[in-house]
Amino acid sequence: MSKLVSGALSLAFLVLPMSAVAQQLEVSLIEQGEELYRKQCAVCHQDSGVGNPPTFPALSGNDQLEDSGRVIRSIHLGRGRMPPFPNLTAEEVLSIASYIRNTWANDFGGVTTEEVTAAREGLDSSGPVGSVWDGVITEAQATRGQVAYSGACGSCHGRRLNGAPDDPDMRSTPPLARARFMRIWEGRSLATLFEYTRASMPEDNPDSLGDQEYVDIIAYMLTVGGMPNGDTELSPDSQSLAQILIQPEP
Amino acid sequence: MAMKKEHPVGDSKPEKEKGLNRRDFVKSGVAAGLGAGGALLEPSKAQAQVPPAGVASADWHYEVDVVIAGGGCAGLTAAIRARDLGASVLVVDQNFDVGGRMLHSGAWVSFGGGDPVQLRDMKGESDSEGFITVDPLENPEELDDNIELLFTDITDWSVVDPKGQNPYRYNERELVRAWAENCPATRQFMMDNYVRFTRVTGTHGGGGLSRARAARCFLMLGDKTDIKAGTITAEDAGVADFERTSPFAPVQMNDASRSVGPNAVMNGVALSRSLEFSAREKGVEFMLHRSFDAIVREEPFVGRTQGITAHYSPRHHPETGELLQSFWQNGNIDERRETVNIRARQAVILASGGHAGNPEVRSMFYPALREPAFPTSGNALQGSQGQDASALIAGMRVGANLAGMQQNLSYSTTFHISTRLGTRDAYTSMMPGHPTFGFRGSAGVNVGSAGFEEFIAVNQVGKRFFSEVRLPARPGLNAYPGDRGAPGRGLEHKPLDWRNCRKEWVREMYNYDHGLDAALAMNEGSEAPDYYSGPLWAIFDQDAVERTGWELHYPYVSDNGYFFQADTIEELASKIVAGHEFQRVPLSYLAETVANWNSYVDAGVDPEFEREADAPMSRIATPPFYALSIMVIWHDSYGGLRVNGRQQVVDTQGEVIPGLYAGGEAVGGFNKHGLGKGHVHGYIAGTHAVEEPSI
Numbered sequence: 048m049s050k051l052v053s054g055a056l057s058l059a060f061l062v063l064p065m066s067a068v069a070q071q072l073e074v075s076l077i078e079q080g081e082e083l084y085r086k087q088c089a090v091c092h093q094d095s096g097v098g099n100p101p102t103f104p105a106l107s108g109n110d111q112l113e114d115s116g117r118v119i120r121s122i123h124l125g126r127g128r129m130p131p132f133p134n135l136t137a138e139e140v141l142s143i144a145s146y147i148r149n150t151w152a153n154d155f156g157g158v159t160t161e162e163v164t165a166a167r168e169g170l171d172s173s174g175p176v177g178s179v180w181d182g183v184i185t186e187a188q189a190t191r192g193q194v195a196y197s198g199a200c201g202s203c204h205g206r207r208l209n210g211a212p213d214d215p216d217m218r219s220t221p222p223l224a225r226a227r228f229m230r231i232w233e234g235r236s237l238a239t240l241f242e243y244t245r246a247s248m249p250e251d252n253p254d255s256l257g258d259q260e261y262v263d264i265i266a267y268m269l270t271v272g273g274m275p276n277g278d279t280e281l282s283p284d285s286q287s288l289a290q291i292l293i294q295p296e297p
Numbered sequence: 298m299a300m301k302k303e304h305p306v307g308d309s310k311p312e313k314e315k316g317l318n319r320r321d322f323v324k325s326g327v328a329a330g331l332g333a334g335g336a337l338l339e340p341s342k343a344q345a346q347v348p349p350a351g352v353a354s355a356d357w358h359y360e361v362d363v364v365i366a367g368g369g370c371a372g373l374t375a376a377i378r379a380r381d382l383g384a385s386v387l388v389v390d391q392n393f394d395v396g397g398r399m400l401h402s403g404a405w406v407s408f409g410g411g412d413p414v415q416l417r418d419m420k421g422e423s424d425s426e427g428f429i430t431v432d433p434l435e436n437p438e439e440l441d442d443n444i445e446l447l448f449t450d451i452t453d454w455s456v457v458d459p460k461g462q463n464p465y466r467y468n469e470r471e472l473v474r475a476w477a478e479n480c481p482a483t484r485q486f487m488m489d490n491y492v493r494f495t496r497v498t499g500t501h502g503g504g505g506l507s508r509a510r511a512a513r514c515f516l517m518l519g520d521k522t523d524i525k526a527g528t529i530t531a532e533d534a535g536v537a538d539f540e541r542t543s544p545f546a547p548v549q550m551n552d553a554s555r556s557v558g559p560n561a562v563m564n565g566v567a568l569s570r571s572l573e574f575s576a577r578e579k580g581v582e583f584m585l586h587r588s589f590d591a592i593v594r595e596e597p598f599v600g601r602t603q604g605i606t607a608h609y610s611p612r613h614h615p616e617t618g619e620l621l622q623s624f625w626q627n628g629n630i631d632e633r634r635e636t637v638n639i640r641a642r643q644a645v646i647l648a649s650g651g652h653a654g655n656p657e658v659r660s661m662f663y664p665a666l667r668e669p670a671f672p673t674s675g676n677a678l679q680g681s682q683g684q685d686a687s688a689l690i691a692g693m694r695v696g697a698n699l700a701g702m703q704q705n706l707s708y709s710t711t712f713h714i715s716t717r718l719g720t721r722d723a724y725t726s727m728m729p730g731h732p733t734f735g736f737r738g739s740a741g742v743n744v745g746s747a748g749f750e751e752f753i754a755v756n757q758v759g760k761r762f763f764s765e766v767r768l769p770a771r772p773g774l775n776a777y778p779g780d781r782g783a784p785g786r787g788l789e790h791k792p793l794d795w796r797n798c799r800k801e802w803v804r805e806m807y808n809y810d811h812g813l814d815a816a817l818a819m820n821e822g823s824e825a826p827d828y829y830s831g832p833l834w835a836i837f838d839q840d841a842v843e844r845t846g847w848e849l850h851y852p853y854v855s856d857n858g859y860f861f862q863a864d865t866i867e868e869l870a871s872k873i874v875a876g877h878e879f880q881r882v883p884l885s886y887l888a889e890t891v892a893n894w895n896s897y898v899d900a901g902v903d904p905e906f907e908r909e910a911d912a913p914m915s916r917i918a919t920p921p922f923y924a925l926s927i928m929v930i931w932h933d934s935y936g937g938l939r940v941n942g943r944q945q946v947v948d949t950q951g952e953v954i955p956g957l958y959a960g961g962e963a964v965g966g967f968n969k970h971g972l973g974k975g976h977v978h979g980y981i982a983g984t985h986a987v988e989e990p991s992i
Contacts, residue, residue, distance in 0.1 A: 194554075197552040197554070198552050198553075198554035198555040199555050201551075201552060202551055202552070205743065205745065206539065207743075207846070209743075209744065209745050209747065209748065209845070209846075210745035210746065210747045210748075211716055211717075211743035211744060211745030211748070213549070213551060213726065213743075214403040214551065214564070215674070215715070215717065215723075215724045215725065215726070216402070216403050216405065216710070216971070217403070218746075218771065219716055219745040219746035219747065219769065220745070221747065222745060222747045225844070225845065225846055226844040226845065227747045227750065227844075227845075230913070249555075251434070251498055251499050251778055252434050252435075252498070255434070
């Protein structure tokens with residue numbers, strides 16, 4: 048099933064009066080949305096939708112979710128520091144939107160025909176999506192990243208990037224490379240990693256590095272994880288980083 | 298003590314000594330009363346601890362104004378302070394080099410109260426030498442501190458911690474008040490003695506939640522190591538080669554580019570060596586290899602403090618056998634007599650550390666931790682007489698009261714399970730190149746908490762005892778920035794109101810992890826009279842190594858009894874029994890445990906500890922199979938001598954013991970982690986010691 052057919056099918060049911068069949072489909076759509084939300088969104092907005100304001104806005108009880116077109120466009124195109132998700136199909140975006148508009152403290156219901164039209168216009172801009180294994184970094188960038196990492200990240204995430212600080216007085220932290228990192232981050236894009244990192248790290252002083260340093264550090268993380276070098280550097284730009292997915296080694 | 302051999306590294310041991318227990322020692326006469334605290338002492342040394350009741354004037358071997366037991370953060374600070382104020386000062390230390398635990402620390406010095414580095418960073422200024430080239434890391438409102446706020450911040454038991462037992466509530470308020478009032482002056486004092494502080498960033502655990510108060514200590518990489526100039530070579534700093542440390546710096550220094558600027562390195566080396574350099578320059582004298590035993594008082598429980606006795610405690614190079622030498626020699630007194638009596642004309646300051654290295658004394662706080670398999674942190678650096686409760690034992694013998702005896706239980710770093718596996722000394726970082734590396738033999742593999750998802754952990758009989766994933770968990774620390782009481786970061790901190798916490802936090806705080814207690818629980822291998830729980834082992838296979846990239850080679854692991862490798866589980870079990878000093882019983886259940894585990898992995902369910910809820914589970918099936926030791930660390934010492942706000946030791950009648958002072962981990966009643974407490978104690982003690990009449 049192509050994503051357009053799938054998306055159109057779901058949309059059709061959502062705008063119909065609530066027949067028994069439609070209700071059943073909507074439940075499955077919301078279940079799909081919940082699963083996708085947990086994978087793609089909860090890293091910032093939390094499973095409970097409370098986020099961590101002001102860095103990561105709460106979605107639960109957020110009136111801006113009433114505008115479903117805005118929700119759909121935000122997921123697909125990004126908004127402010129929220130990364131775009133061009134890799135998600137129309138159905139997937141709609142499922143997430145349906146889920147977050149109708150869970151926790153939210154009860155915004157289905158979507159209207161006008162909103163669907165607006166949303167579909169937005170969804171047309173989806174482009175090709177690549178992988179971290181496509182040679183998306185350079186050696187020079189990773190070397191710069193290692194220097195930045197050493198000063199800003201190494202004391203907590205450790206010299207081996209395994210979450211073991213060199214100072215035994217400090218607690219363990221999440222690994223930033225290898226199997227465990229891949230397990231947590233697989234399926235997300237580098238844009239999500241970039242925006243999450245610069246909004247929340249270093250933990251005691253988030254957003255205190257330059258954007259170029261953050262993306263260089265990501266290049267270093269990928270190098271330690273065994274991802275190959277290529278001809279061009281990662282750019283500190285969410286739109287282009289969103290085109291690169293963290294995926295298992297092919 | 299019930300260990301199989303005195304010298305663990307590369308030394309074989311007759312089978313009959315295995316499982317030697319405390320009763321055997323009592324029979325053989327080693328464990329004599331409190332002196333056996335020195336479970337780690339040889340018989341002659343233990344006897345040397347008997348206090349001399351009234352030393353005749355002719356029996357004094359040395360005489361100074363102020364004698365200080367211990368050259369760590371409290372002792373060295375006190376020494377310089379007393380020397381500055383005109384006293385002659387002798388520091389006695391059991392180790393071969395100066396610095397105690399400060400030398401291998403991270404140099405997180407948390408003061409506050411409006412101290413000079415807080416003020417410097419508020420103004421956005423650099424340090425006086427212009428080394429700091431980065432902007433302040435904290436906003437001015439996060440640094441806007443005063444003594445009242447600092448005092449209430451660590452006496453309120455507000456901001457209840459996740460263990461539901463905020464240690465602050467038990468603090469002696471007079472002690473904390475004195476500490477808070479002396480924080481700004483102590484910061485300045487240290488800066489006046491060559492200590493360079495980074496930008497302030499957050500606090501260190503126990504430093505209070507309402508303001509940013511901690512700075513670390515740094516030096517600049519340069520062509521030569523020169524404390525006056527503030528420089529250190531890459532080789533001395535240990536950053537030239539990550540698998541080597543230098544005699545100057547037992548642990549490698551860390552990158553300080555973010556809190557200072559390019560080419561800055563930081564940790565306890567920058568702190569300890571700077572203070573030591575200043576002390577030696579100012580004429581403080583040191584008697585090393587000398588372990589403090591007893592306080593000499595006019596009468597056992599009455600009268601002035603007259604001095605101390607101390608015995609020779611030489612440390613020899615583990616490979617060459619040569620007597621170990623301190624890095625700097627100026628000011629050293631080379632004294633090798635078995636026992637010397639040192640008269641103090643004005644005062645004795647006890648700064649010889651806590652009790653974390655003395656299993657016998659530890660049992661008064663947590664009986665299961667009489668288990669000698671688990672040492673204190675940095676035991677290779679400090680040796681068997683480091684953290685041996687000498688101040689507590691000697692103080693009790695002249696009538697001192699104790700304080701804060703329950704506070705070990707209320708701080709999460711005190712005892713915890715280390716994420717560094719495969720070494721006995723699992724809370725420090727010496728590498729080959731520092732003379733004490735040989736005492737540990739391996740640096741260990743720090744797998745982080747995430748690494749605990751990759752193996753099963755078994756006890757001395759080879760049975761699992763807890764969800765491995767939750768084993769290294771420790772409840773959160775009171776530290777800034779938290780989400781409970783920092784400017785602009787959540788709940789507003791209200792001084793003098795104990796209720797500074799969220800309702801949810803009160804509920805959450807009872808839900809902490811008991812992995813450490815499970816690790817120390819009795820099992821089928823626990824035998825009377827001590828019922829030791831025995832060592833702990835991480836068991837995994839070659840696939841886990843592939844997943845994690847763990848470096849299972851020298852110097853991280855070695856053939857020192859803390860790392861084993863075999864082609865079958867059965868062979869692995871027998872190698873552990875043959876090769877580990879505290880493995881007193883066979884790992885009878887190991888093969889069965891691994892088989893069960895593999896069946897759990899196949900079924901996707903761990904019926905014993907529900908590990909599937911926390912992390913994926915992996916079979917242990919691809920040889921070779923490995924075992925790395927898992928260590929319980931007793932790090933901090935809380936609970937110790939009762940002192941007043943002048944650091945004078947107080948007896949059980951509430952009376953000051955004249956001429957006797959104590960600071961740092963030797964004292965109780967003040968739960969604050971780390972160096973910030975010890976330096977201020979030393980500063981206060983040094984100040985008041987010289988006010989004592991000279992006798």
